[in-house]
Amino acid sequence: MTRILTRVGDTLLGAVLGREEAGACVPENGQKCSCVASNGYCSSGTYFRYYRQGYYNCYGSCVTSTSRPVCYVQKAGVC
Numbered sequence: 001m002t003r004i005l006t007r008v009g010d011t012l013l014g015a016v017l018g019r020e021e022a023g024a025c026v027p028e029n030g031q032k033c034s035c036v037a038s039n040g041y042c043s044s045g046t047y048f049r050y051y052r053q054g055y056y057n058c059y060g061s062c063v064t065s066t067s068r069p070v071c072y073v074q075k076a077g078v079c
Contacts, residue, residue: 025058033062035071042079049076 027033033054040049052068 025056025060027056027060029056029058031056036062036064038064038068038070039066040073040076045078046075047077047079048073 033056035051036054038050038052040047042048050073051071052064052066053071054062054064055068057063
């Protein structure tokens with residue numbers, strides 16, 4: 001009896017929350033995506049921006065952090 005109630009409860013909870021709310025991330029959280037603009041530095045009056053390896057967060061956005069590897073560096077203006 002307990003097993004039946006648990007199954008029914010899980011089914012109802014899944015119907016109310018939906019697939020995404022229940023913990024599914026599409027695309028998968030942490031999966032690689034394109035390189036994303038990150039922090040940078042100033043050298044001889046020119047600002048250079050780092051582009052770092054991006055990854056998908058649970059909302060499907062391609063994001064990065066300063067701990068990710070640098071893909072390339074590009075001139076981004078003056079400073």
